[in-house]
């Protein structure tokens with residue numbers, strides 16, 4: 001659900017592909033495939049993917065990893081003039097952390113109708129933060145759908161293959 005048109009489609013898609021690369025890293029570790037990168041003035045200053053299983057930590061979301069990495073790179077806790085790219089709409093916890101960071105812009109891919117911040121709050125971010133949703137949404141959503149499909153035990157018997 002985009003709140004405003006993307007500032008630059010090609011740039012947004014380029015960085016979202018990097019976030020998708022991070023999501024694939026999570027997938028390789030059998031983690032829920034969500035990835036994030038933080039960009040400041042054309043430089044990637046932080047990246048991360050979901051690590052909640054590896055770290056046995058419910059707060060180890062992709063955005064939290066990226067925020068920590070970006071602040072370490074900058075040597076400061078505020079992410080003014082930075083943009084976060086994340087493959088799935090942030091949850092309320094990450095939205096809160098992003099609000100604390102005062103990040104300038106948030107770009108996300110797929111909506112999360114179950115756990116996205118929209119389900120609980122319309123504007124949890126810093127008042128100056130711009131939000132763009134729906135960038136490469138299908139690819140981002142597809143990764144999640146296939147992950148959860150694989151996780152779910154097959155209930156129905158497999159369909160018989162058509163003779164060729």
Ligand code: ZN
Pocket residue numbers: 061063090091092093094095
């Ligand atoms: Zn989160």
